[in-house]
Amino acid sequence: MAAPLLELHDVVAGYGPITVLNGLSFSVAPKEKLAIIGRNGVGKTTALAAVMGLAELHGGRIAFDGEDLAGLAPHQRAARGLGLVPQTRDIFPSLTVEENLVAGLKRRPRRAIDEAYALFPRLAERRRNGGAQLSGGEQQMLSVARTLLGAPRLLLLDEPLEGLAPLIRQELLAAFARMSREHGITVVIVEQQVQEALGYADRALVLERGAVAHESSAPALREDTATLERLVGVAVH
Numbered sequence: 230m231a232a233p234l235l236e237l238h239d240v241v242a243g244y245g246p247i248t249v250l251n252g253l254s255f256s257v258a259p260k261e262k263l264a265i266i267g268r269n270g271v272g273k274t275t276a277l278a279a280v281m282g283l284a285e286l287h288g289g290r291i292a293f294d295g296e297d298l299a300g301l302a303p304h305q306r307a308a309r310g311l312g313l314v315p316q317t318r319d320i321f322p323s324l325t326v327e328e329n330l331v332a333g334l335k336r337r338p339r340r341a342i343d344e345a346y347a348l349f350p351r352l353a354e355r356r357r358n359g360g361a362q363l364s365g366g367e368q369q370m371l372s373v374a375r376t377l378l379g380a381p382r383l384l385l386l387d388e389p390l391e392g393l394a395p396l397i398r399q400e401l402l403a404a405f406a407r408m409s410r411e412h413g414i415t416v417v418i419v420e421q422q423v424q425e426a427l428g429y430a431d432r433a434l435v436l437e438r439g440a441v442a443h444e445s446s447a448p449a450l451r452e453d454t455a456t457l458e459r460l461v462g463v464a465v466h
């Protein structure tokens with residue numbers, strides 16, 4: 230097996246005195262698409278935050294491409310190739326689509342914006358619209374596009390499908406699949422839309438109380454209704 234791109238070993242992490250992750254261990258291979266699911270409050274967002282350096286690491290080890298991330302600030306982790314699309318959809322509502330993208334460019338060539346438009350044609354059509362005028366799905370596309378401008382090797386997506394209509398969810402998933410295929414990006418997706426996330430991912434983890442309660446291939450978990458009902462509480466099919 231190829232060396233993992235991301236590796237969490239026995240991670241204990243949280244916020245100040247609060248511990249959320251209790252011995253979380255998993256790894257992600259290059260170009261893999263990993264889904265992380267689980268009930269509300271089990272620590273899915275905190276797991277992504279720990280990887281980005283946005284939660285406090287109390288114990289264990291997080292390595293990206295073989296490098297221990299301890300002590301690296303979030304912007305240093307971004308420079309190493311980690312990108313997070315937060316659950317809150319970080320865009321500037323008062324700027325246009327194009328201005329949002331330009332603001333996300335940093336040192337990358339302008340051509341990177343055209344790549345983002347190629348991935349999300351809706352954004353190209355709305356390039357002069359204000360961020361606040363966009364639909365929820367378009368705002369999510371813009372949020373993803375902004376993170377992609379940082380040229381991440383590993384993209385962390387926190388509930389990107391939340392609150393979106395089925396057709397828009399399909400459009401986003403198709404763009405994610407294309408992004409992996411054409412740019413070789415490795416993806417960790419946290420989702421409550423379990424069936425759709427498992428349809429997209431290669432492998433899946435179910436978290437419970439800040440640790441991995443179940444791990445399998447995504448197609449296998451999709452069929453494993455007993456495990457889904459027990460650990461996620463979703464009514465399946």
Ligand SMILES: Nc1ncnc2c1ncn2[C@@H]1O[C@H](COP(=O)(O)OP(=O)(O)O)[C@@H](O)[C@H]1O
Pocket residue numbers: 244247249267268269270271272273274275276
């Ligand atoms: N900034 C924070 N400060 C303190 N506690 C937090 C913070 N963010 C989340 N938590 C707590 O950590 C736990 C896990 O939250 P989270 O990782 O957001 O779960 P999930 O994404 O799986 O719903 C929850 O009990 C939540 O209240």
Ligand SMILES: [Mg+2]
Pocket residue numbers: 273274275316
């Ligand atoms: Mg969350």
